Amino acid sequence: MDGERKIFSLSDLARSLRSVIERNYSGTYWVKAEIAKLNHYPRSGHCYPDLVEKTGEQVVAQMRATLWAGDYKLINQKFIEVTGESLSEGMAILFQTSVTYHPVYGLSLQIQQIEPSFTLGQMAYEKQKTIERLRAEGIFDRNKTLEMPLLPRRLAVVSVETSKGYHDFLKILAGYQDRFTNWHKLFPALLQGDKAVESLTAQLRLIKKKAHLFDMAAIIRGGGGDVGLNCYDHYTLSREIANFPIPVITGIGHATNETISEMVAWQNKVTPTDVAYFVVSRFAEFDSRIQAALSVISTRSQQTLSSEKQRLMRSAGYLKSFSTKALQKDRMVLISLLNGLQNSASRFLEKEGRELVYLDAKINLLRPEAILKRGFSITLLNGKSIKSENELKPGDRITTRLMQGSIESIVQPKTSENEE
Amino acid sequence: MKNEITYSEAIEELEAIVSEIENEDISVDVLSEKVKRASVLIGICRKALNTTEEEVKKILEELNQDKN
Numbered sequence: 001m002d003g004e005r006k007i008f009s010l011s012d013l014a015r016s017l018r019s020v021i022e023r024n025y026s027g028t029y030w031v032k033a034e035i036a037k038l039n040h041y042p043r044s045g046h047c048y049p050d051l052v053e054k055t056g057e058q059v060v061a062q063m064r065a066t067l068w069a070g071d072y073k074l075i076n077q078k079f080i081e082v083t084g085e086s087l088s089e090g091m092a093i094l095f096q097t098s099v100t101y102h103p104v105y106g107l108s109l110q111i112q113q114i115e116p117s118f119t120l121g122q123m124a125y126e127k128q129k130t131i132e133r134l135r136a137e138g139i140f141d142r143n144k145t146l147e148m149p150l151l152p153r154r155l156a157v158v159s160v161e162t163s164k165g166y167h168d169f170l171k172i173l174a175g176y177q178d179r180f181t182n183w184h185k186l187f188p189a190l191l192q193g194d195k196a197v198e199s200l201t202a203q204l205r206l207i208k209k210k211a212h213l214f215d216m217a218a219i220i221r222g223g224g225g226d227v228g229l230n231c232y233d234h235y236t237l238s239r240e241i242a243n244f245p246i247p248v249i250t251g252i253g254h255a256t257n258e259t260i261s262e263m264v265a266w267q268n269k270v271t272p273t274d275v276a277y278f279v280v281s282r283f284a285e286f287d288s289r290i291q292a293a294l295s296v297i298s299t300r301s302q303q304t305l306s307s308e309k310q311r312l313m314r315s316a317g318y319l320k321s322f323s324t325k326a327l328q329k330d331r332m333v334l335i336s337l338l339n340g341l342q343n344s345a346s347r348f349l350e351k352e353g354r355e356l357v358y359l360d361a362k363i364n365l366l367r368p369e370a371i372l373k374r375g376f377s378i379t380l381l382n383g384k385s386i387k388s389e390n391e392l393k394p395g396d397r398i399t400t401r402l403m404q405g406s407i408e409s410i411v412q413p414k415t416s417e418n419e420e
Numbered sequence: 421m422k423n424e425i426t427y428s429e430a431i432e433e434l435e436a437i438v439s440e441i442e443n444e445d446i447s448v449d450v451l452s453e454k455v456k457r458a459s460v461l462i463g464i465c466r467k468a469l470n471t472t473e474e475e476v477k478k479i480l481e482e483l484n485q486d487k488n
Contacts, residue, residue, distance in 0.1 A: 149428070150427065150428050150431065151427065151468055151469070153468070153472050153475065154472070154475060154476075154479065178470075179469070179470065180469055180470060181469070181470045181471060181472050182472060183472045183475070183476045183479075185479075185483075210479075210482065210483065213478075213479045213482060213483070283469055286431065286465070286468075286469065287469055289431055289435065290431070290434070290462055290465050290466060290469075292438075293431075293434050293435060293437075293438045293458065293462065294462060296438045296441070296442050297437075297438060297441065297455055297458050300441050300442060300451075301441075301451060301455055304441075304446065304448060304451050305448065308448050
């Protein structure tokens with residue numbers, strides 16, 4: 001029967017629930033959960049986080065919580081001090097809470113304090129798990145095995161125009177512009193906080209499509225404070241870097257523990273300035289190799305040329321002294337030949353001379369004057385010498401030549417001398 | 421056929437020449453040939469240090485092509 005049914009108003013029920021809850025959950029409780037959504041309203045400063053518990057991807061419990069502006073400020077400050085992160089989505093937290101029920105707003109957890117060390121431990125645990133996962137996938141060291149071009153001339157820079165780190169980076173490169181030229185393209189991304197993973201990963205994927213146009217990629221951040229760098233431990237981003245087709249160098253400039261992104265990068269230079277110096281030093285190294293080659297070539301050429309010159313000069317010297325000696329020898333031979341010739345010639349002449357003297361003497365002896373001198377005389381008829389009496393007849397006029405003077409005679413008929 | 425030599429090939433060849441003329445007895449004729457080659461290589465290497473124009477042009481062209 002309808003009349004026997006007891007009908008409550010909604011507020012009756014609400015009041016009842018409220019009293020049951022307030023009676024049975026009067027204390028405070030330590031609860032662990034994951035922040036599914038932070039729901040922070042900057043204007044009021046209040047937070048209404050959605051808290052969940054998951055088994056795998058399955059949500060097995062969900063509740064709304066309240067964190068009043070004043071509490072949030074204090075709790076978050078302490079939280080940042082310990083974890084280096086602001087309270088944000090995806091974080092596991094351990095918190096102390098009371099349970100309240102409001103007839104209009106329903107069941108809510110009233111967060112009184114949050115234990116940052118729990119989250120820190122959880123983050124470290126997550127980090128370790130991510131590292132292990134990347135190792136298991138065999139990609140943890142992959143980017144490190146890539147070969148960095150000798151000269152990083154074409155740089156893909158993931159940063160943001162307004163970043164101080166980016167400007168430091170540019171300033172150093174500009175300082176070397178007259179000696180070493182390189183070129184970079186900026187791929188702007190959010191560099192910290194909740195949205196950074198998505199933003200950084202998207203830009204890296206953009207570069208990846210054009211990887212053949214670049215020698216290396218650099219992730220550069222600086223001047224933005226050290227909060228919200230948890231993104232660099234994120235699996236998706238770390239994996240993107242580890243798997244990147246060209247070397248990635250990080251310069252995200254913070255002093256706390258090295259993030260996974262930095263671990264898997266080709267090299268972690270920490271500060272933007274050091275990334276720039278790395279680039280410049282590659283150029284300087286290359287330059288010094290050229291200089292070294294140049295200096296060896298020039299000294300070596302000079303050495304070779306001068307030793308060659310010396311050799312030539314030595315050869316010329318040899319040739320000179322050798323030929324002088326040879327000439328000297330020849331000259332000596334010539335001289336001795338000449339001497340010999342002279343000697344034999346003079347000997348010959350001497351001999352000839354003696355012969356001549358003898359001949360001369362001989363000739364002298366045969367001269368008519370010489371014969372006349374010895375008392376002989378020559379009888380001439382008409383200027384011709386007479387050698388026989390038969391050439392004469394009586395009455396001939398003959399001339400007898402003596403050594404001194406001559407006699408004229410007339411031939412007489414022959415007396416009979418034989419008769420005597 | 422590509423006659424262009426990359427700067428990394430150039431520096432390698434250059435250093436090979438250097439070690440050759442540093443460690444071996446080389447006649448003047450050969451030396452002058454090597455030095456000639458070395459100076460070409462040094463030119464290529466030096467160019468790599470301070471020129472990017474052509475490459476940048478190529479990059480920009482390719483990046484712009486995608487936008488269309």
